Amino acid sequence: MKWLLVVALAALLALPAVLSSYALTIFILIxxxxxxxxxxxxxxxxxxxxxxxxAAFVGVGGYTATMLATSAGLTPWLGMFVxxxxxxxxxxxxxxxxxxxxxxxxYFVLLTVAFAEICRVAVSNIDALGGPLGLYIxxxxxxxxxxxxxxxxxxxxxxxxxxVATLVAWAIGRRRFGIYLAAIREDExxxxxxxxNAFKYKMLAMVVSSFLTGLGGTFYAxxxxxxxxxxxxxxxxxxxxxxxxIVGGAGTLAGPILGSFILTPLAEVSRLYLGxxxxxxxxxxxxxxxxxxxxxxxxxxxxxxxxxxLQRSRRP
Amino acid sequence: xxxxxxxxxxxxxxxxxxxxxxxxxxxxxxxGVMRVVNFAHGDMMxxxxxxxxxxxxRAGVDPYLSFVVCAxxxxxxxxxxxxxxxxxxxxxxxxxxxxxxxxxxxVLENVALMAFGPEPTRVRSALGGAALWLGPVFVDVxxxxxxxxxxxxxxxxxxxxxxxxxGRMIRAVADNTYGALVIGADARRxxxxxxxxxAACVGAAGALVSPILPFxxxxxxxxxxxxxxxxIIGGMGSLTGAFIGGLLVSVxxxxxxxxxxxxxxxxxxxxxxxxxxxxxxxxLFGRRAL
Numbered sequence: 001m002k003w004l005l006v007v008a009l010a011a012l013l014a015l016p017a018v019l020s021s022y023a024l025t026i027f028i029l030i031x032x033x034x035x036x037x038x039x040x041x042x043x044x045x046x047x048x049x050x051x052x053x054x055a056a057f058v059g060v061g062g063y064t065a066t067m068l069a070t071s072a073g074l075t076p077w078l079g080m081f082v083x084x085x086x087x088x089x090x091x092x093x094x095x096x097x098x099x100x101x102x103x104x105x106x107y108f109v110l111l112t113v114a115f116a117e118i119c120r121v122a123v124s125n126i127d128a129l130g131g132p133l134g135l136y137i138x139x140x141x142x143x144x145x146x147x148x149x150x151x152x153x154x155x156x157x158x159x160x161x162x163x164v165a166t167l168v169a170w171a172i173g174r175r176r177f178g179i180y181l182a183a184i185r186e187d188e189x190x191x192x193x194x195x196x197n198a199f200k201y202k203m204l205a206m207v208v209s210s211f212l213t214g215l216g217g218t219f220y221a222x223x224x225x226x227x228x229x230x231x232x233x234x235x236x237x238x239x240x241x242x243x244x245x246i247v248g249g250a251g252t253l254a255g256p257i258l259g260s261f262i263l264t265p266l267a268e269v270s271r272l273y274l275g276x277x278x279x280x281x282x283x284x285x286x287x288x289x290x291x292x293x294x295x296x297x298x299x300x301x302x303x304x305x306x307x308x309x310l311q312r313s314r315r316p
Numbered sequence: 317x318x319x320x321x322x323x324x325x326x327x328x329x330x331x332x333x334x335x336x337x338x339x340x341x342x343x344x345x346x347x348g349v350m351r352v353v354n355f356a357h358g359d360m361m362x363x364x365x366x367x368x369x370x371x372x373x374r375a376g377v378d379p380y381l382s383f384v385v386c387a388x389x390x391x392x393x394x395x396x397x398x399x400x401x402x403x404x405x406x407x408x409x410x411x412x413x414x415x416x417x418x419x420x421x422x423v424l425e426n427v428a429l430m431a432f433g434p435e436p437t438r439v440r441s442a443l444g445g446a447a448l449w450l451g452p453v454f455v456d457v458x459x460x461x462x463x464x465x466x467x468x469x470x471x472x473x474x475x476x477x478x479x480x481x482x483g484r485m486i487r488a489v490a491d492n493t494y495g496a497l498v499i500g501a502d503a504r505r506x507x508x509x510x511x512x513x514x515a516a517c518v519g520a521a522g523a524l525v526s527p528i529l530p531f532x533x534x535x536x537x538x539x540x541x542x543x544x545x546x547x548i549i550g551g552m553g554s555l556t557g558a559f560i561g562g563l564l565v566s567v568x569x570x571x572x573x574x575x576x577x578x579x580x581x582x583x584x585x586x587x588x589x590x591x592x593x594x595x596x597x598x599x600l601f602g603r604r605a606l
Contacts, residue, residue: 114590
């Protein structure tokens with residue numbers, strides 16, 4: 001297993017040398033959504049608290065870093081941590097409201113959706129933040145401004161983000177913290193009865209998850225050079241964030257990455273072939289059918305199924 | 317601030333609220349019985365709107381009559397979605413249920429997009445333009461009829477649940493599925509009927525609102541989110557809560573448009589939601605936080 005990981009990592013590091021620019025874009029998106037999915041996985045998978053408003057953290061992170069760069073001249077390399085800290089703060093507020101009352105299951109889902117929507121409407125109405133039109137970043141190609149002429153740099157940054165989030169999730173899973181989270185996910189009442197402070201650990205998971213997601217906001221902003229409230233804070237991005245880890249297997253370390261490797265290329269290719277030619281919406285119908293099929297045929301996610309298949313093949 | 321303007325906002329908000337109530341009642345019924353949140357709720361409503369649009373454009377049927385057909389059609393759609401999909405994941409983890417309903421929502425929204433295009437439309441009704449004056453306050457007759465029919469349907473649904481055997485069976489399954497099974501309820505049938513009735517509510521609501529509210533395929537998402545807000549504010553699973561919550565949210569939005577600016581009216585329902593979560597997390601009429 002260890003050797004397989006080393007080989008896979010080496011392959012990913014060497015890959016940009018041979019990829020076309022279109023393939024490079026797809027890989028950047030795979031890593032970026034894998035990163036966002038892994039960050040979500042900490043609270044949504046490990047702790048089982050289904051946040052459906054994670055786009056809010058991307059938005060807060062992205063807008064903060066962009067505003068700091070354009071108005072205060074602070075480099076996004078530092079601004080991204082300020083943005084992430086604010087995203088973590090927002091995560092703490094949402095977590096406090098939700099967890100203090102023990103809002104479980106769908107109640108928490110709807111609370112997180114509502115918060116993301118509040119942020120979206122508020123940002124669309126603040127002229128200093130560009131209002132509904134959003135912000136645009138002038139391209140300078142200056143690495144100190146988080147801008148690069150060579151798309152391969154974005155490839156390595158996205159890969160690094162995904163690996164960092166995965167390391168954090170791995171470290172949490174190995175510690176007592178991770179065991180507490182699993183206990184809370186499986187049966188919160190039983191976990192509390194055995195002395196686990198559910199509120200504290202759910203809050204911690206939420207803050208770590210929203211902080212990491214906030215870091216991603218800066219990447220999003222400085223990769224696309226534009227920020228709109230609808231695309232950064234909107235429900236569609238929240239949905240994109242949660243479906244990959246769920247499809248791959250929520251609460252597993254490999255799930256978000258596997259989910260992103262499955263869904264991202266499918267989404268891009270179907271956009272390429274079905275998105276044009278007056279067939280507006282066809283690729284999203286295909287995407288919707290795919291989600292339905294995953295739920296019906298892989299109800300626990302792809303990774304647990306894959307792992308069982310591997311174990312079976314290893315047995316003599 | 318002009319008092320007439322405030323009164324005007326209050327009246328139009330209240331009259332529009334009937335539709336919100338009907339929509340939220342459908343969502344809360346589905347949730348109360350199955351513990352499944354219908355993420356495709358708003359998109360089903362948009363299908364009701366487009367059906368009313370087609371019936372008006374092709375057959376010249378007024379939406380204030382065709383809402384019956386729309387409710388029936390959406391009942392069937394709800395039945396199909398429940399039997400074909402939701403029934404199979406009723407015991408699955410929450411995240412899988414969400415994924416499934418998001419998939420359904422994506423399909424419904426984009427089928428509408430392919431069929432009707434992205435431009436906003438509105439359905440013409442014979443009542444369009446007619447108005448009454450209550451002193452200085454202007455009452456749009458279309459809104460008044462929409463309100464009356466929506467409220468009548470909500471009351472009818474409530475009577476159905478209270479007075480008929482089928483309705484009592486639905487409530488029994490919602491209260492305690494296991495207990496209802498013990499006394500011989502057919503839970504699968506109850507689930508199918510409840511999902512169908514929940515969808516029929518938005519079918520009717522969609523047709524009724526189609527002459528007042530311009531709509532496009534993407535309208536479904538914001539309607540879904542508004543329904544979620546209303547049922548949390550009212551208390552999840554509570555029909556009374558959904559009804560009162562619908563009126564409350566609509567009035568709040570309408571007054572928000574008067575006092576603040578129209579683009580901020582969405583903020584009103586969310587602020588109401590946060591306020592409720594702070595002071596009464598179970599919702600206005602909820603018995604407990606879930």
